[in-house]
Amino acid sequence: MKKIENVVVYGDIHGCLDEFKALRKKLQISSCDKEIVVGDFLNKGPKSLETMQYLIKNSISSVMGNNEEKILSLHDKYKKDGKKALKKMKPWESLIVENINDHELEFLKQLPYFIKIENLTVVHGGIPLGVSLSDELDDKTKKQITLLRYYNKKMCPITWSDFEGRYRFWSEIYDGRDGFVIFGHHPFDEPKRDEYSVGIDTGCVYGEKLHAVKFKRKNSGKFKTKSYKIEYIESKKNYLKEYTT
Numbered sequence: 001m002k003k004i005e006n007v008v009v010y011g012d013i014h015g016c017l018d019e020f021k022a023l024r025k026k027l028q029i030s031s032c033d034k035e036i037v038v039g040d041f042l043n044k045g046p047k048s049l050e051t052m053q054y055l056i057k058n059s060i061s062s063v064m065g066n067n068e069e070k071i072l073s074l075h076d077k078y079k080k081d082g083k084k085a086l087k088k089m090k091p092w093e094s095l096i097v098e099n100i101n102d103h104e105l106e107f108l109k110q111l112p113y114f115i116k117i118e119n120l121t122v123v124h125g126g127i128p129l130g131v132s133l134s135d136e137l138d139d140k141t142k143k144q145i146t147l148l149r150y151y152n153k154k155m156c157p158i159t160w161s162d163f164e165g166r167y168r169f170w171s172e173i174y175d176g177r178d179g180f181v182i183f184g185h186h187p188f189d190e191p192k193r194d195e196y197s198v199g200i201d202t203g204c205v206y207g208e209k210l211h212a213v214k215f216k217r218k219n220s221g222k223f224k225t226k227s228y229k230i231e232y233i234e235s236k237k238n239y240l241k242e243y244t245t
């Protein structure tokens with residue numbers, strides 16, 4: 001295997017496999033590139049299982065996203081309650097749950113909550129205040145890592161339901177203790193660039209864009225984080241709209 005010269009990280013794919021393939025082509029991916037996905041590569045969009053198969057086939061890594069976790073928990077319900085459980089799911093969820101095979105389930109179960117390479121760290125949502133990443137994360141911290149967006153005035157992470165109370169986005173006060181972080185989960189119009197992080201979910205499944213960032217390795221072995229390449233593909237359409245209209 002060739003030495004890793006670049007790390008390429010992709011935003012939330014949500015089954016938008018055509019856009020993902022086009023983005024890899026645009027980046028002229030080679031065997032010197034280590035490719036990582038920020039999680040949420042499935043659900044909501046058109047080609048969830050095909051995207052997962054494609055990641056496995058091309059040895060592309062991913063961290064765990066809240067949508068991978070959701071599919072695992074829905075699959076548990078399906079195993080327990082059978083067809084009855086399917087009726088309570090969104091149409092795009094039941095399609096995955098009914099058709100996923102054991103090999104794919106194993107792939108989902110083994111996804112890590114973070115991937116660190118030298119001075120780069122990939123997570124799905126963010127790194128909460130007071131948390132430093134280690135291999136022994138409790139379940140509550142794992143959940144926070146996949147779901148983190150904003151803090152309220154008391155600097156507690158907020159959920160979607162109390163979104164009105166949002167005060168600061170987590171990455172604006174992140175101090176770099178776990179290196180330079182690349183994350184997804186919260187869709188921005190353009191990549192959100194802060195001193196020690198970049199957020200690259202730009203809502204491909206909602207008809208917006210799929211982004212990637214590419215980091216070059218320095219002679220020291222670490223990756224350049226002051227300057228990095230940003231590339232994107234326009235989404236073909238708002239895929240979720242197909243289900244709601």
Ligand SMILES: [Mn+2]
Nearest residue numbers: 040065066185
């Ligand atoms: Mn997410």
